[in-house]
Structures are given as C-alpha cells and as structure tokens.
Amino acid sequence: MPVSRPESLGARVIAHVDMDCFYVQVEQRKQPHLSGQPTAVVQYNSWKGGGLIAVSYEARKYGVKRSMRGDEAKQVCPQIQLVKVPVSRGKADLCIYRNAGSEVVSILSRKGRCERASIDEVYLDLTDASEAMLAETPPESVEIIDEEALKSHILGLNEDGSNLKENVREWLRRSEADHRDKLLACGALIVAELRMQVLKETEFTCSAGIAHNKMLAKLASGMNKPAQQTVVPFVSVKGLLEPLPIKKMKQLGGKLGSSLQIDLGVNTVGELLQFSEEKLQERYGINTGTWLWNVARGICGEEVEGRLLPKSHGSGKTFPGPRALKTIASVEHWLNELCEELSERLHSDLDQNKRIARTLTLHARAFKFSDTDSHKKFPSKSCPLRYGATKIQEDALNLFQAGLREYLGSHRIKTQGSQHNGWGITGLSVSASKIVAIPSGTSSIMKYFHGGDQTNCSTKQVNHTVITEAAPLSPSGIESYSGLHPSEQYIEFRAEEMRIRYAMPSLDQQGSKRELCSREDTCEAMQSADDKDPNCSFSNQAQDVQEISALSSPGTENCLELNQNVPQIESHGGNKYLRHGMRPEELKRKNVKDKGSSSILRFFQSCNNSSSSPKQVQVRTTDENKAFSSTSFQSTSSYSELHEADVRKENLFGTSTLGQNGSRRDTWDYKIDEIDPSVVNELPPEIQEELRYLVRPQKRANIPKRGSSIAHYFLPTKNS
DNA sequence: ACGGCTTCTACG
C-alpha cells in the first residue's frame, strides 16, 4: 500500500509525461496510412476480434473503448482499423512497444532526472533545470515564448474560458509571480521543448503535467489529452482536489478507494480533509493513514527515482477456462516458450545495459475442483537465476513442480489411469528480478582517479553519455532480438568448454543433464514425483533448488564459506546497493546461495562484446551518476569505451590479446593466476562466487564501509 | 470461467 514520504524543503518542478494511446502511435508510425484514422491495437484476434489494448483518439470519438472486443469496436465504428499485437512463441510480444518507449526515455532524460514509470510514462525532476533557467534566462526576459508552451493549460487561469493564449503568455512571463510559479513556468517551457523534441525525433505525441510533486503532475498529465500539457500552480491545488472523485487519484482506483467511499463515505478528495491523521491511521495503518492525509492536501514527497531501465523482466500467458493446461507436458511446453522469451530479453539487457538478473520467479494460477480448498492460491517460487535459455527452462519447470506439490498439498488425489484429476493451470509467468549492473571495468576507472586524462573532461559529454538511454536505434528494434540466439549458443558452448578445461568439480556436466522428475504427461507422474525421489523433493528454500539444479556436488559447498567474513561491496553503483539494504551480512548470505554456473562466462563475454558494437548506446542510471558526480568524476569516454579500454589494456586475465571482433574466440585462455583478487572482490557477488573456484583462496582486507567518496570503492584496488 | 500482459510497491 502507499506510504508517505516527507516533502522536500524547496519547491520542486516535477513533470509527468504520458504518451498518447502509445501502442496505436507505434503502429501508426510503422504503417503511416493508419495515421489520422480511427485505429485500435488488439491482441489475440482469434476470439471475437480480440481485446483492445489501445484506442486512437479518432476511434474514441465513436465510443470505442479499451476493454472492448474487436467485434464490438467494429460495430460502433465500422471503419476502425484494427492492428494486431505481434505474436511470437504463441504469445503477445510487446518488444516493439518497449523499444519505442526507450526511444522516448532517451529524449526525455536529457533535461533532468528521469524515471521510467511504465512502458509509456515518465517522471522528470526539472527542478535544477528550472532554477537554472530562472537564473539565466527567466521567461519574463524572453520576448518570444514558444508556441507549444503557449498552448499550456494553467489550472486556475482562464476560468472564464477567454483570451487563452495571451493569458498564458502573461502567466508564464509574470514578473510579480512568486518563486514557485516562476519555477513552474520554466518547467512548462522546458517540457514544451522536450515534447517537441520527442515529436521531431520519434513522431510520437505525448501529454504532460507540470507541478510541484509527482502526484499532482500525474493528475495533470491526464487532464488535457492528447498532445497538450497542464500546469498546476500551487494556489490551484486546493481547488483542483476538492471536487475530484477519490477514485481519480493514483493508488485510489481500487479497493482502498472503495473502502474510503464505503467505509468513510468519502467520495471526493475534499471530503477526505475532514478526517484527522490519527483517524486515518487508525483505520488504514500508520503509513497509509499518513499518506491519505497528505493526499487530501496535495502533499507528496515522493522523489523521482532516476531509473531509465526496468527493474525486472517477465513473460506470462493466461490459459482461461477450457484452455487451462492439464498436463505436465503442456505446462512444460509453455514454460519453455515463456522462458525463451525471458532469456532473450535478459541477454538483450546484458548486451545493451551490462546488467544481470539474479532471481528467477515462477507464478502460476491454478484451479482445482473436487476439493474443499479449491480457491487456494498456487504459490509462487523463486530461485537464483542461471543464464541460458535451457537452464532457465529447467529451473522454471522445477519451480513449477515445487509449487504444484505444495498446491496439491498433503491430500492425496486419486488418479485414474492417465487422466488428470481435477486441476488445471490457468496462468503461467516467469520473471527475472534483482537486476544489478556489472561493474564497468574497475581498473579503467582507477586510471581516471590516478591521473586520468583531464582533457577528456567535459560536462556536456558526460550528460550525453551518462544519461543517454540505450534506445533501440532502429525503430523496429527487432533485429537486436533476433541476433541473440547465436550469442547464447556461443555462451553455452564456452561454458562447456570451461568445465572441461578446468575440470571444476562443481560444474559437473552430469548434474545439468540429470532428469529431475518424470516428465510424463499425467498426474500420476506428478504424484510420484512427490515425496519419493529425493532429487525431486523441493522445498521453497533456494538452497534446495540449488542442490537439485545447480550442478553442485557436495564438496563445493565448503568453498562457499571462504568469504564468510568478507564484506561484499559493489564497486559500481555501490551506493544503490547499500541504500537498498544490501548490507554485507546479507550479501554474504546471498553469496552462499547465488551461484549460477555461467554468469562469469557471460560477464567476460559481455566485456568483449562491449567493444564490438559501436552503435550501442549505453545507459547509466542516476544511481551511478550520483556515484560519479560525488567525486566529480567526469569523462568523455562512453560507457562502452571504458569497457573497451578495460578489456584491451587491463584484461582481467592478463592475456590482452583481444583483437578485433573476429579473433575474439581465440583469446579465451584465461591465466587464472593472473586474476587480481582485489578486482574479483568488486565483481557482483554471483560472479565472485564463480571466480572463487578459479582463484586461490585469498584473504582480503576490509573495504571501508560507506565512505564519503566513491573513491573508497576503487582505491583499494590494485592497479596491476 | 477470464480482458491479457507487465511492472511496481508495500506488507508480513
């Protein structure tokens, strides 16, 4: 549930940018003849024309609504153009929309901290940019105000509906305005410019709200659509909220909002004002209560997070009613499809953003009749994520079976022959979370601290590289996906080779091939898999998953204890991990569990890759920006250049034979002994774990805790 | 027995 955050001291300028019927625009750009036509994007055309997920404004005039069926839409608007969502592996594939969203983010993130709130929504903190504009070129000093800015809606202005543009111009340039209004005026100009830029570079229109906090900005962005912007001056807040139906507020559109209506008789935000904070806390708990009290007053201290990339990736599908999956074989089939998609996206993320996900989670929905507790939820299960489609598939199936046993519970279901006995899977999804950035070449960063080339330091450039989103540069974005399979096979291949070459006991091949459970297509098979076979006795503990699926042999567990007392500090974006509670003790525990078998290979492979695709634009999140700016670290090198330098000059393995693209495969002979242990300590825990099999056990000095400077993370590193 | 699919946040 929502939770309140303290408001910051000075007035902020926050914008919320919302793409107009985004999926439709994406399709219209792809097929220009659709532009200006009543259009809707529909998914699963098979049944009743499929379900609408986006509707153009032309079509809305005819009463076409989202949540209509394609057939219904045709009835109310016979000329409507219905465009199908791409399907791959038998399910909707949203990647073209995700990629289009990235294009937009890469533009919007140019003027300030930027948070990607959804596939088509972004929050911006324009406080600094607005303050700067006010100091340098305040609107009152500017003769010609941009046309797009003049089309702004200023809440509280023009209430008689007359003299619009002149009033707006006057409001924006008002010299007697208070500081807050002037800031918002600057924000409006900046947003207008950004929106024009988005239109110019992507052909997409968007709407925006400009206000002093996220809640109000979000509210405003939806007030004048499409392709318009709305400003919420401080003095208009009360008047805006008072008559506003409670359900219009973000977070109050569901049960909480209903409870306010039903239990408290509150129908508008204004009516919420009567309730004391204590009263609300009493009813809804301390956090939600305070949050509600603040909502009523338009107070929201939530920060713009500064995150351009998603925190997780998921792939799922529902199998409604009669289509429910009734056999393990069919579940396995669909899990394989879902995992393939997930794996592709993970590899894409790794390639483009140098991030790895560490947790795999399986969700399922199931029904079960002929039972008292048939409404029981199918439990979700998670385990450490191992890269590679087949590994993910394998792990996902194991998670599913663990969940299924728990779901079916103690009660023994009688099985008749090969007939299933009354259960069905109505939804499956797999997701990858706990995504962390791979350190971008610790030692090359070191170089910058130790007399890096100062001529390279240019703020302009930093903004450009650091904030630039990894936009899929081709509009379709598909190519980058399709290119992934070879790379994946390559990695798998290398993984096998490593096992052989170093004969690592923990990476025994047999383990991966072991059949975990019967894959028979019957419920019996699932039953028998239940308690008998120790290999299949899954609990919800991650370790158990590991024991079965992570290729470990008994002796290897001890190795993991080696770094028990070693605080794990991440060099890259370290402040983020600390802030989010990844304290050393916890990391230590995690390390014991997180031992993927191939992430290290992937990591090094990705180092190589970074120099191989010059078109790639890298992303750096604001967390990382903070880290760098806190030590006034500046560089003209792009992220990938840093990488490249690292690989070329200071190759972790000392072979340094990395040539141009083609010769790369031949340079994979690591000289294990030359791995600098202190560098190892700065890798993500998961990768560290794998390195420990290769590197001699090494005592390591404690790295200072969170020092004032990020330099602390780098300085202890030996610059071999 | 469904709108389908994703992502995020808060809570215990």
Place this chain on the structure above:
DNA sequence: TCGTAGAAG
C-alpha cells in the same frame, strides 16, 4: 527473505 496482494496502464 520470500511470497502475496493490490494497483496501474
């Protein structure tokens, strides 16, 4: 920590 629920688009 993990697993669940709610919310949104």
